[in-house]
Amino acid sequence: MLQWIRSYAFLIAMYGGMAVIGLGLFPWALTSEHAARRVAKIWCRWTLWCASWMVGLKTEVRGEIPTGEVLIASKHQSFLDIIIIFDAVPAAKFIMKRELLFTPVVGQYATRIGCVPVDRGKKGAAIAGMLRAAKASNEAHPGQLIIYPQGTRVAPDVKAPYKVGASLLHGYLKQTCIPAATNVGHFWPRLGVYRKPGLAVVEFLPPIGPEVTKAEFLSHLEEVVETASDRLLKEARDAAR
Template identity: 65%
Template structure:
């Protein structure tokens, strides 16, 4: 990451396109080396979102970030403000349009982002949020927070849910990587217009059901293995 960050820096300093190219190159490199060195294959399923949409994704490890960003045209993440100060990651994240938010001030950050897009100061793209707010280990139950519903309501955009099983092979903590097939699956879109409660309930049901199915396909039965 550091090497690519330095190599692309002259281009990335003056161009969001350059920063995005650096990030996508890194994603390709990680997917390639994971397969060669660890036997960890990766796959994207479903229709890849394009245009200006909201992607609400299951988050199990750093790998699902890499997989999603590697295929969407102009992905940008809702991220914790502290990540702005992380070496390489923070600087490139800001350049590609990621939205840093402080606890309790998410609405202000999103409103500014929408204004910037409308006024031409920022590029439109695929806004990616993790509804559970953090990496969640496979099989662990955690509520979907209201922030995703507020974002869906505020942007008025179609939401594309995304399920995954990547945590079975690339854990949220530690350096062990296991062989297998790590999948991110884009699910059928949810049209704008649902009320907050209905949207959040539907989002959680669809993402969790699809993620459990992907984990079962990989040999992990949520109900039995955690019983």
């Protein structure tokens, strides 16, 4: 019961912080992309700090943190992996569903830092639009472009296919891809309020070069990300015993 109370209090602190920080510093965010990014990072660090003492959820980033103009293809289990990655890398921007642009605070900041909205209902047309928008974003907002190759949040132990969009983006942009694994879904579920204490990890894995073919890319990406994510999940479960 106490952990439930802590979890509710944490959500209030997290979303309350989003409103206070995001709206209170919005005039500064309007001055430049750098300022908008700094405000977003302030909120990320506020959230990670609150999680650490309010619900006992610590976070850790492993592997070499990407700093250049690269594509990051990450396992996506909950909102927490978004927060950890954004806080870790210097200039993150996301491939995101278009509806999020209309979310208060989130949408305004996503636009300012160069996130790429995708209309998921249009399939082929959506992919073509994503490729063009990603290239334009890279030119206007250099940094680390993050895609979730399964297209949505996937809970631990649930299998979901890796979609072709990540492979097409890798081939089109001709950038190095950094795979990323995580176990955050064990502590912070896709849905629900309850947060478990423990150590949530995002791990950056060895790069996949731009010379890797489309045929090889997706299967290799899935293998390394799923293997590493399963290892991190086992680590989290073993620590809880």
